[in-house]
Amino acid sequence: MSQTIATPPTVRLDTDVIGRPVSRPEGPAKVSGAAKYAAEFSVTGPLWYGYIVSSPIAKGKITKIYADEVLAIPGVQQVFSHENVPSLAWFDRSYKDQVAPGGSPFRPLHEPEIQFSQQPVAMVVAETFELARYAASVLRIEYDVDEFNTDLKAAASKSFDAPKGKTGFLPPPKPKGDMDAAYADAPHKVSGEYTHRAQMANPMEMFGTTIDWLGDGKKMKIYDKTQGAPNVQQYLTKIFGLSKEEARIISRFTGGGFGAGLRPQYQVFMAVLAALELEHSIRVVMDRSQMFSMGHRPHTIQNLRLAADDKGHLQALEHTALAETSQFEEETETVVNWSGIMYNSPNSKFDYQLTRIDVNTPADMRAPGAATGSFAIESAIDEMAYAAGVDPLDFRLLNYTYEDPTENKPFSSKRLDACYHEGAARFGWEQRTPEPRSMRDGNMLVGWGMAAGCWDASTQKAAAKAILHADGTLVVNSATNDQGAGTYVIMTQVAAQTLGLPMAQVKFNLGDTEFPEAPIQGGSWTANSVGTAVQNACQEVGKKLLKLAQDMDDSPLKGVDFEDVQFANGCLRANEDVSRSVAITDILAASGEAKIEADGKAGPNPANLLKYSMHSHNAVFVEVKVDEDLGTVHVTRVVDAVAAGRILNPKTARSQVLGGVVWGISMALMEEAYLNNDLGRYVNHNYAEYHIPVNADIKKIDVIFVEEEDHIASAIGVKGVGEVGMLGVAAAICNAVYHATGKRVRELPLTIDKLL
Known part of the structure; x- marks a missing residue:
């Protein structure tokens, strides 16, 4: 039998709004092309283009860059590399970037060392995209090549325990009972090794950044492909020593992320670097092959042993995993714990190990x-x-x-x-x-x-602001993200329901660091975290409305507590007698207030x-x-x-x-990033050879x-x-x-x- 402990609190909600299969308000903009993504925004002046150059080797060192040859091409503005970046950007190896997932991410153009194939080693900036791409293709770079290893099994002997206290990682559960004895004595047992190789998120929209250089000191409007605008802002302000006013991040629409956009990707760093140096608007977009260089679901080898008695009750459960990480980070996932949560066994043993190979750090990817x-x-x-x-x-x-x-x-x-x-x-x-x-x-x-x-x-910490205008329209703002999950529509529903307004009178805005801070969109926590903040903000507006209503002459709501009123059909009314009702617009008109504002917050309950x-x-x-x-x-x-x-x-x-x-x-059935261990490189780094389903592959799905x-x-x-x-x-x-x-x-x- 199921177990349900939770007891709903008293919340005034209109069930005609929540729980309805409402279409997305931004849907028409998306299908008509009116919705703008990071690489589509216009800027106030001329726009220059950056094109990233990737390393052809897996490990080694840059010995010479022939930048002068490319700079001689008319229209080429600059070639950025490790040779001219250190004086521009602040880097400190001991500094742990406070970005998600936690760690110390790869720092682009920081040094001549090559740590993985397709590592960004330079960026050419030119007056047109075509010129930047051509100049990048003819830029000569010489390397010393070192021995490398990209084979997980070959590196298995050097495995180590995943570090405790790592953000987002739960250590394996403690062992119970005598796993080995129970396994040996049980009448039924199985054991096996289960493997999948690296998998790539590969969202449709490639990672790109457009920077509108505003010409007021270092002030920039930065349109970025991300799953969290505040996260990108935090990264850039720390790396470049910028203020939040100088680095405003905007991400209104995200064409898929699946975890790849949790961390700021290297194109946003390179775009900001170029904009600050050249004092000019810049656009930088990865090409499809470069999307294979920025993190992936890690190649993982798992071993399981299970044993059961004659009636089918588990007597022994052992689950171990070995996963890859890079040479410069200890990327961790919670892999084996789910077995212990899902199945009851009196004897169990769990272990999770990492080993380093010469690849970029794996990344969180849907249900990491x-x-x-x-x-x-x-x-x-x-x-x-x-x-x-x-x-x-x-x-x-x-x-x-x-x-x-x-x-x-x-x-x-x-x-x-x-x-x-x-x-x-x-x-x-x-x-x-x-x-x-x-x-x-x-x-x-x-x-x-x-x-x-x-x-x-x-639930994560989140905030929202609600603004109710005198004409009865409600605007709610939060810096959260929508990578396609439906954030726009569900937050509109929560806001409309909380204040009893038609959805047509509610507008929800997101993806701007000028709005109240919200977490990155990941971990399936946006609906509950931001949704709670939105509800709380609207309830605070409701409390102010009730006070104004009670100040009205001959108010039908005098003496009524907030817990005893409801919002429905654009009105504020008493629960016990709904005829004691006042229209929200009448309340505002009587008060003389042009608008009512309130903030709402949410967070985990310790x-x-x-x-x-x-x-x-x-x-x-x-x-x-x-x-x-x-x-x-x-x-x-x-x-x-x-x-x-x-x-x-x-x-x-x-x-x-x-x-x-x-x-x-x-x-x-399809996904495998094929890593050629002789080259240290993913060789199917395109949509043609990295297989994913098409419409013909998908039949009936019932939810x-x-x-x-x-x-x-x-x-x-x-x-x-x-x-x-x-x-x-x-x-x-x-x-x-x-x-x-x-x-x-x-x-x-x-x-x-x-x-x-």
Whole structure:
């Protein structure tokens, strides 16, 4: 049975707004081309262009740059490299940049040493894009080449424990019981190695920056492709010694990020560098191949051992992982912990190791760590279920956790069991025959597989400002981001609902550092963090409105407390007698106020963090059809049942889950950044050879939102859906392929050669 501890507080909300599948207000601008992205903004004067030059070697040192040859070309303004940057930008190796994820990121053009292939080594600035690109192509650079290693397995012997206290990283759970003895004594056991190579976020919009040089000291308007404008501002002000007024960051629209935009990428540094030196407006955009040089989901090797008794109860669970990191950072992910949260075993052991290779630092990528860990544990659980002779769904229910075994805390809410039951019913799981190769459709082998996942439900510090105008229109501002998740529409819904206004009278603005600060958009925390700040700001406006209403002559609301009023249909009225009502516009007109402003903030509740384990959950059911002769795999049907707290907008939330499922299909069957270890370079660094799904690859996807509200995880009952919808999809596909073919594949992507 499910466990729901959270109790909703008293909040006046109009259910006609929240929970409706409302379309995005910015949608028409996006489809018509009116929405401007970072590399599309106009500037006040002439615009020059920077083109980045990337290293052709994986490790070594620059010995000579023939910049004079390029500077002699008419229209070329400057060649930036390590030779002229140190006097312009402040760098300190001991300084840890306070950027997300935490660490000390690679510093472009800082020194002649080459630390990874495609490292930016220079930038040519010219009066036109075509000239900058041509000049960059003929810039001669000489290198001394050093020996390098980009092979994770070859570096495994030098692995080390991931550093504790690393931002965003939870150390592996402590061991329980006697894992080795329990494994040895159990009647049913499985063990295996599960691998996926590096995967790239590769959003459609390439990383770019347009700088409008305003000519007032060092004042700049910086349009950047990012998942967090305040994060970029913090980075630039520290590196270049700028004030916030000198570095205003604007990011109104982001054409996908998936984690790649959590950190400021190197093009924004190089654009600001050039603008400050040349005192001119600059635009710098990465090309597609350079998008493969800025971080990736790390190549990871996982090992699991599971053992169960005769009835299918887990007796032993061991999950270890080895992941890559760069030579200059210790990038970490939470990979193995999810196994201990999801499954109850009296004997367990976990370990997470890193090893250094000569690549750029891996980066957070949608559901970082969890997408990796869920593939391994959910594949191994399927194998364990077969070994114990138990249906994979029944096996998961047998080993269900009603509290978090890794932290010995109750869940703030958990309806994964409902995800299992509702997903199975929608999919028709009861019609499955368990034997591999037992289901067919003509010459196609049919397989049904399932898996599950969980993701942190966390709240970050966020702020918003609400401004109610005398004509009844409401403007709400926050420096948050929208990379496509639907932030514009759900924040408009929260604001409209809180003050009882039609959505047409509410405008939500984001992506500008002149607005109240908000966290980067990542971790599935935007809806609950910024949404709570928006609600709080609007409630503060409401309190001011009530005071003004009570100052009116013959006010029907005299003596009514704020807790006893509601906002609906543009009016403020008493709960017990809705005829005691005043129109919001009448309140403002009587007061003589042109507008009412209020700020709202949100943040984590420390007491709840200590008491509860907070997660979203999902269960995925997949049908595949495998051509018996050719070995091609077709994902023909997916049901993804998600419990993610209160769903603010089922239309945009469903879109998020659809995207997650598509990415899970891509992770399972297509994605692999092929690293040639002889060159130390990703050789398929383009859309033509880095395979991702197209429309023809995607068939029926059914999304279920299990009813759930969690006011412990967040004040507005939301958990977040951005990451969790992807979890388990890759494992469910692999499990379905086993059911279809009888062959286990433990290495992603699951390509034809692995089935033949």
